[in-house]
Amino acid sequence: MIAPAERLSIRLTVNGRVIEREIAARRSLADFLREDLGLTGTHVGCEHGVCGACTVLVDGESARSCLLFAVQLDGATVTTIEGLTPPEGLSPIQQAFCAAHAMQCGFCTPGMIVATTELLRTNPAPSPGEIREALGGNLCMCTGYVNIVRAVAQAAAALRGGAGESS
Amino acid sequence: MKPAPFRYARPKNLADAVEILASADHDVKILAGGQSLVPMLNLRLVRPAVLIDLNGVPGLDHITPGADGGLSIGALTRHAALADSAPVIERAPLVAEAARHIGHPAIRHRGTLGGSLAHADPAAELPAALVALGAELVLHGPRGARTIQAPEFFRGLMTTALPPDEILIEIRVPPQGPGWGFAEVVRRAGDFALAGVVALVGRPPGSSERCDSARLVGFGVGDRPVRFAAAEEILTGQGGDPGAAVARAASAAAEACDPPDDVHASAEYRRHLAAVLTEEAVRQALTRLDGARPA
Numbered sequence: 001m002i003a004p005a006e007r008l009s010i011r012l013t014v015n016g017r018v019i020e021r022e023i024a025a026r027r028s029l030a031d032f033l034r035e036d037l038g039l040t041g042t043h044v045g046c047e048h049g050v051c052g053a054c055t056v057l058v059d060g061e062s063a064r065s066c067l068l069f070a071v072q073l074d075g076a077t078v079t080t081i082e083g084l085t086p087p088e089g090l091s092p093i094q095q096a097f098c099a100a101h102a103m104q105c106g107f108c109t110p111g112m113i114v115a116t117t118e119l120l121r122t123n124p125a126p127s128p129g130e131i132r133e134a135l136g137g138n139l140c141m142c143t144g145y146v147n148i149v150r151a152v153a154q155a156a157a158a159l160r161g162g163a164g165e166s167s
Numbered sequence: 168m169k170p171a172p173f174r175y176a177r178p179k180n181l182a183d184a185v186e187i188l189a190s191a192d193h194d195v196k197i198l199a200g201g202q203s204l205v206p207m208l209n210l211r212l213v214r215p216a217v218l219i220d221l222n223g224v225p226g227l228d229h230i231t232p233g234a235d236g237g238l239s240i241g242a243l244t245r246h247a248a249l250a251d252s253a254p255v256i257e258r259a260p261l262v263a264e265a266a267r268h269i270g271h272p273a274i275r276h277r278g279t280l281g282g283s284l285a286h287a288d289p290a291a292e293l294p295a296a297l298v299a300l301g302a303e304l305v306l307h308g309p310r311g312a313r314t315i316q317a318p319e320f321f322r323g324l325m326t327t328a329l330p331p332d333e334i335l336i337e338i339r340v341p342p343q344g345p346g347w348g349f350a351e352v353v354r355r356a357g358d359f360a361l362a363g364v365v366a367l368v369g370r371p372p373g374s375s376e377r378c379d380s381a382r383l384v385g386f387g388v389g390d391r392p393v394r395f396a397a398a399e400e401i402l403t404g405q406g407g408d409p410g411a412a413v414a415r416a417a418s419a420a421a422e423a424c425d426p427p428d429d430v431h432a433s434a435e436y437r438r439h440l441a442a443v444l445t446e447e448a449v450r451q452a453l454t455r456l457d458g459a460r461p462a
Binding site for chain 1: 169170171172173174175176177178179183186187190191198201202205206209210217218219220222247270271272273274276277355356357
């Protein structure tokens with residue numbers, strides 16, 4: 001039997017880098033990324049799974065990093081907004097968010113881009129309704145949703161090789 | 168850090184999980200998908216000494232078609248898997264539909280069937296669907312495995328018949344007929360429902376008359392999934408106009424509710440919704456029985 005412990009060692013892959021750390025069991029993945037690894041692109045909003053600002057990809061699927069403990073991620077692969085950003089410049093999704101002015105304060109933007117990455121991977125040509133549904137778990141407290149939906153449609157068009165939609 | 172300190176274990180098999188559970192002196196929580204438990208930990212509404220993470224136990228996320236036309240589903244099956252699984256869509260479409268209505272993609276990737284049942288939020292979709300289907304829950308503990316019927320499992324507000332030394336490991340869903348409906352009202356897609364109703368109705372083949380079976384269960388309208396027994400009897404009873412029976416059943420459903428009265432909606436409004444949604448769910452079910460798709 002494994003005895004329950006207050007501190008544990010984990011080994012996981014974050015944005016392609018293998019990380020080994022000993023951490024407290026109660027450390028959330030969000031705090032682990034920000035405080036221990038310095039990856040502050042993952043934003044912490046509500047810290048109880050409502051706002052979506054802390055969304056990351058865990059083994060390729062979106063998850064709220066405030067609702068996971070880092071100790072649960074032993075052996076997992078985590079991708080954050082830093083891992084979705086090219087070494088130089090911006091990704092097509094990030095470019096579309098800039099071009100469509102899909103951010104006001106920008107606090108929700110990393111979570112929005114992670115959720116958009118997942119959506120466009122499975123649905124390259126989403127309708128506005130499908131975009132709204134896929135991003136339904138990401139709150140923009142500035143209420144800038146119209147431009148966010150436009151940005152996702154433009155990013156989808158760009159990734160499909162189109163010239164972009166001006167909708 | 169948000170939660171109070173706890174000790175954590177990730178057992179690699181069920182026997183170890185049960186042993187840790189027994190040794191933790193009841194001050195313990197089981198972690199499955201964590202989409203309800205972790206918010207409660209972060210808000211310090213619960214402060215267990217020990218957290219047992221079931222995600223390291225293999226074999227708890229299976230979806231297995233049974234010879235009887237039903238399914239057995241591992242308790243760690245994610246909502247996203249339920250919603251997308253071909254055997255679930257084919258054999259228990261009500262369960263797939265209920266799963267599609269839970270939260271958002273990031274929540275459905277992590278949240279589990281067993282977690283939803285054990286958490287027993289009265290506004291949750293899956294408990295109502297499984298009560299309507301007459302599912303059987305498999306609990307595993309120091310004395311081995313035993314089963315309990317879904318309606319007996321839910322005892323009240325976030326209260327179940329799961330004793331502190333047992334773990335919910337599997338859900339057995341009997342074969343589902345073609346006459347099913349699902350209707351809920353939410354403020355925003357992904358929210359917990361203000362109220363919802365699931366319906367399962369049967370009718371002899373080729374008949375356009377009375378239903379010979381009906382199962383109606385409401386959620387968000389009481390302290391647990393609420394069976395609308397009087398409404399079911401109206402649907403299956405003899406005499407009168409079958410069309411009018413649906414409206415009468417809807418009224419009976421509203422009378423069976425004891426809904427919460429809170430900031431989200433008044434009890435009176437929820438009772439009204441129970442009637443409207445019963446009618447909607449039954450009409451969907453009757454439409455499907457006729458071989459058509461509900462509008």
